[in-house]
Amino acid sequence: MAKITLNVDGKAHGIDADADMPLLYALRDDLGLRNPKFGCGLAQCGACTVLVDGVPTRSCVTPVDSLDGRKITTLAGIQKDGKPHKVQQAFIDEQVPQCGYCLNGWVMTSVALLEETPKPTDKQIREALTGLKCRCGTHISMLRAIKRAAQA
Amino acid sequence: MNMQINRRSLIAGAGALTVSVVLPGGKARAAVFGADKRPPLIPENLSSYISIRADGGAVCYWGKMDMGQGTDLGCAQMVAEELDLPIERVDILAGDTGTSVNQGGASGSTGIQLGGVALASAAAEARWQLVQMASKHLGVPADQLTVANGVVMSKTDGAKKVTYGELIGERFFDTQLEWNKQIGNALFVKGTGVRKSVADYKVIGTSPLRRDVPPKVTGTGDFVVDIKVPGMIHARVIRPPVAGASPVSVDEASVKNIPGVQIVREQAFLAVTAPREYDAVKAARQLKVTWSDVKPPFPGHTKIYDHIRAAPVIAKGGDKVVGDVDEAFKNAAKVVEASYEWPFQSHASMGPACAVIELKPGGEAVLYSGSQKPHFTAEGAAAMLGLPKDKVRGIWVPGPGCYGRNDAGDAAADAALIAKITGKSVRLIYSRADSTGWDPKGPASTHKARAAIDKDGNVTAWDFSSKGFSRLDVNSNESQPHDNLAGHMTGVALKPTHIFNTPEESYGFSAKRKTWETVPPLLDRASPLRGAHLRDPLGPQIHFASESFMDEVAFATNTDPVAFRMKHLKEPRDLAVVKAAAEKAGWQPRTAARKQASGDIARGQGIAYAQRNGTRVAVVADVEVNLKTGKVWGRKITVAHDCGVIINPKQLTMTIEGNICQSLSRCLHEEVKFNEKAVTSVDWETYPILDMSEAPESIEIVLINMPNIVPSGAGEGTMRPFAAAVGNAIYDATGVRLRQAPFTPERLKAGFA
Numbered sequence: 031m032a033k034i035t036l037n038v039d040g041k042a043h044g045i046d047a048d049a050d051m052p053l054l055y056a057l058r059d060d061l062g063l064r065n066p067k068f069g070c071g072l073a074q075c076g077a078c079t080v081l082v083d084g085v086p087t088r089s090c091v092t093p094v095d096s097l098d099g100r101k102i103t104t105l106a107g108i109q110k111d112g113k114p115h116k117v118q119q120a121f122i123d124e125q126v127p128q129c130g131y132c133l134n135g136w137v138m139t140s141v142a143l144l145e146e147t148p149k150p151t152d153k154q155i156r157e158a159l160t161g162l163k164c165r166c167g168t169h170i171s172m173l174r175a176i177k178r179a180a181q182a
Numbered sequence: 183m184n185m186q187i188n189r190r191s192l193i194a195g196a197g198a199l200t201v202s203v204v205l206p207g208g209k210a211r212a213a214v215f216g217a218d219k220r221p222p223l224i225p226e227n228l229s230s231y232i233s234i235r236a237d238g239g240a241v242c243y244w245g246k247m248d249m250g251q252g253t254d255l256g257c258a259q260m261v262a263e264e265l266d267l268p269i270e271r272v273d274i275l276a277g278d279t280g281t282s283v284n285q286g287g288a289s290g291s292t293g294i295q296l297g298g299v300a301l302a303s304a305a306a307e308a309r310w311q312l313v314q315m316a317s318k319h320l321g322v323p324a325d326q327l328t329v330a331n332g333v334v335m336s337k338t339d340g341a342k343k344v345t346y347g348e349l350i351g352e353r354f355f356d357t358q359l360e361w362n363k364q365i366g367n368a369l370f371v372k373g374t375g376v377r378k379s380v381a382d383y384k385v386i387g388t389s390p391l392r393r394d395v396p397p398k399v400t401g402t403g404d405f406v407v408d409i410k411v412p413g414m415i416h417a418r419v420i421r422p423p424v425a426g427a428s429p430v431s432v433d434e435a436s437v438k439n440i441p442g443v444q445i446v447r448e449q450a451f452l453a454v455t456a457p458r459e460y461d462a463v464k465a466a467r468q469l470k471v472t473w474s475d476v477k478p479p480f481p482g483h484t485k486i487y488d489h490i491r492a493a494p495v496i497a498k499g500g501d502k503v504v505g506d507v508d509e510a511f512k513n514a515a516k517v518v519e520a521s522y523e524w525p526f527q528s529h530a531s532m533g534p535a536c537a538v539i540e541l542k543p544g545g546e547a548v549l550y551s552g553s554q555k556p557h558f559t560a561e562g563a564a565a566m567l568g569l570p571k572d573k574v575r576g577i578w579v580p581g582p583g584c585y586g587r588n589d590a591g592d593a594a595a596d597a598a599l600i601a602k603i604t605g606k607s608v609r610l611i612y613s614r615a616d617s618t619g620w621d622p623k624g625p626a627s628t629h630k631a632r633a634a635i636d637k638d639g640n641v642t643a644w645d646f647s648s649k650g651f652s653r654l655d656v657n658s659n660e661s662q663p664h665d666n667l668a669g670h671m672t673g674v675a676l677k678p679t680h681i682f683n684t685p686e687e688s689y690g691f692s693a694k695r696k697t698w699e700t701v702p703p704l705l706d707r708a709s710p711l712r713g714a715h716l717r718d719p720l721g722p723q724i725h726f727a728s729e730s731f732m733d734e735v736a737f738a739t740n741t742d743p744v745a746f747r748m749k750h751l752k753e754p755r756d757l758a759v760v761k762a763a764a765e766k767a768g769w770q771p772r773t774a775a776r777k778q779a780s781g782d783i784a785r786g787q788g789i790a791y792a793q794r795n796g797t798r799v800a801v802v803a804d805v806e807v808n809l810k811t812g813k814v815w816g817r818k819i820t821v822a823h824d825c826g827v828i829i830n831p832k833q834l835t836m837t838i839e840g841n842i843c844q845s846l847s848r849c850l851h852e853e854v855k856f857n858e859k860a861v862t863s864v865d866w867e868t869y870p871i872l873d874m875s876e877a878p879e880s881i882e883i884v885l886i887n888m889p890n891i892v893p894s895g896a897g898e899g900t901m902r903p904f905a906a907a908v909g910n911a912i913y914d915a916t917g918v919r920l921r922q923a924p925f926t927p928e929r930l931k932a933g934f935a
């Protein structure tokens with residue numbers, strides 16, 4: 031067990047954990063955050079995505095001891111003044127989710143995409159989101175939502 | 183905005199349900215009708231389906247649940263319609279054995295078709311009762327009363343009025359209904375009140391927004407994985423490396439370093455628990471187990487179709503034969519014949535299944551599950567816990583999608599068994615490999631089709647037969663130990679059902695025979711290839727075969743595939759979907775594969791159609807095939823859809839869109855691979871699904887509304903003809919006829935060679 035400090039959504043949290051424990055377990059079990067989801071634990075689906083210094087990162091394979099001094103942002107941290115982020119608002123307006131289990135990954139990755147490329151083309155969106163999984167097949171409405179968010 | 187009902191606060195009430203909203207000002211009630219306590223939760227009580235809040239809004243209790251297609255909202259709309267309430271004033275509580283009767287859970291796309299129709303019927307009675315109460319209270323004959331927005335008033339004297347809330351708010355209907363004595367999907371109730379006529383619909387046919395969307399998007403709603411109960415331990419299961427093996431010995435020392443670890447073992451069932459989740463994960467990885475030596479049970483996926491063809495038949499069936507099929511073949515000028523193959527497919531739900539069992543004092547327990555059938559699943563958990571079924575409350579909480587009998591029920595039974603053995607509340611979540619590798623599978627099958635053609639090119643007979651694994655090695659209800667892995671692994675007597683299906687269509691050939699045969703499971707106990715319901719059970723495989731074959735027959739008789747269907751289909755609704763899809767897609771008639779290519783890209787268009795339990799769907803796929811790589815892109819998909827009266831067009835559209843992408847995934851990518859020992863498709867690399875880069879460029883959906891026809895399901899209909907439409911489009915693009923799914927680059931390239 032090691033003492034580890036994590037900077038999550040603008041707050042520092044101290045936890046006791048195995049150094050190699052994936053960040054996902056720290057976020058869910060130690061910090062009680064529920065948005066990063068366990069989908070595979072293998073970096074294959076994106077359900078566990080958080081932003082580390084703004085970069086979409088799969089928390090299920092990121093050891094907790096690799097994050098010293100890094101800024102971690104979760105879905106709970108992208109809202110401003112209690113209002114949904116524009117990507118979230120667009121996902122709501124387009125009624126995107128079915129089961130919604132995958133959503134964390136798509137929203138977080140889209141937030142990072144629009145930070146970097148505010149007006150992405152269809153191709154850029156598809157490329158940025160490649161590798162994320164949605165079993166319910168909401169792909170088309172997600173594309174609509176991200177385009178809508180880019181207009182907002 | 184609708185009232186938010188906190189699930190946790192309901193549970194705290196354990197049994198006695200109180201949903202209370204205090205009216206501002208606490209106005210004295212106008213009348214006192216009904217009962218002050220909720221009558222017993224049994225199917226014949228109106229209170230089991232509807233109650234009225236103090237503010238006059240309604241709460242309906244649904245013994246099904248929604249998996250993200252908005253069917254709960256659709257049901258609330260149907261109830262709002264009958265009660266003359268705006269949709270904002272109707273809440274729906276679903277999938278909780280403590281608040282609703284067993285309406286079968288999410289099952290067979292019957293949410294609206296059966297579940298909603300039953301609620302609407304109960305609501306019609308509730309309205310009738312409310313009008314009777316108002317009549318008594320106001321001293322106005324019932325036929326002189328009218329209802330708007332939950333206010334009952336005299337048709338002639340607007341001053342004479344009373345609200346639903348004033349009549350019975352916070353109290354409960356004490357009326358009995360006529361119940362058809364069915365539990366599950368078929369449950370239906372009816373009272374004196376009759377449902378509204380179509381002409382009066384105000385809420386049905388509109389598209390209010392789903393209420394679960396904002397909490398899902400902002401991450402403020404609970405999923406099963408987020409449920410925490412006091413004192414719970416975390417569990418992981420350990421499955422054998424060779425299917426059918428059981429642990430002979432476990433080396434406790436191998437996990438000794440993990441705090442609080444406990445090994446749970448009962449016959450072939452093996453799990454580990456720990457107070458911390460990651461410790462359970464580590465223990466499952468670390469535990470050294472010696473497994474029994476068993477004969478590898480499988481032929482391997484490459485030999486599965488030969489295996490099926492050679493396997494003995496254990497059950498068979500079919501539809502009523504039309505005409506003299508054999509005679510027609512004897513007299514045929516030409517016989518068209520083809521065989522098709524469809525692999526095992528996995529639910530591969532977005533997240534591995536999770537279940538939480540909370541042990542309560544006094545021999546009671548609560549199950550939290552994302553299963554499609556919490557009423558039945560709770561019974562299954564009770565059986566594993568050794569508790570009477572009325573002592574286990576089942577509460578559905580959103581899970582990682584559920585399109586049939588996925589691994590959720592197995593997780594519930596496993597968690598219950600672990601809770602029983604450890605005496606502790608348990609949260610179990612599978613690993614990805616436990617889920618994809620061990621979930622129940624959509625069965626593999628082979629199909630043979632023949633058509634007899636006379637000298638003028640007319641089809642004089644059609645003979646279609648399937649041979650494959652049963653779709654019910656384990657039952658969808660999950661209520662019995664023999665339907666769950668935990669039961670299989672602890673040695674209960676098995677009870678599989680051997681059943682297959684036939685195509686659903688209205689081709690009017692003068693002679694027609696449709697039959698099926700099932701073969702024994704590859705491994706009868708605790709098989710990772712046990713057959714079970716996967717979205718549209720057997721529909722994709724059967725109609726891939728039958729509708730690919732119709733294309734083959736069309737071309738063999740020099741007929742355009744759309745014209746062929748228009749000529750032979752008999753039911754007007756079938757003709758209408760085919761016509762609508764073809765028109766919308768800009769169908770180009772052809773009597774041979776067009777093979778339109780520029781550079782490496784060949785373009786093609788294909789059609790297929792099917793019925794499903796009242797619903798009719800036609801799909802036109804416009805595909806691009808890369809002639810170098812063999813990769814297929816479903817570029818544009820057009821669907822014409824008729825499921826009777828449309829309750830919520832927006833949600834229907836979204837449901838069809840989801841069907842489209844999931845279907846594309848299944849027909850382009852999905853095949854469970856396995857060697858002699860075990861399933862080797864265990865994650866997203868070994869069981870790939872549709873990627874965003876492969877999503878269609880556009881989707882066109884034509885909704886055909888049939889206001890006077892009862893609603894049928896929309897959750898699965900599009901799945902049915904989809905693969906054939908894509909296969910037919912690939913043929914049009916390349917001249918290669920794929921008779922084996924999925925349509926992988928390797929199969930395409932083999933076809934080009």
Ligand code: FES
Binds near residue numbers: 070088
């Ligand atoms: S859970 Fe991390 S990528 Fe799937």
Ligand code: FES
Binds near residue numbers: 168
């Ligand atoms: S909405 Fe269910 S997996 Fe994406």
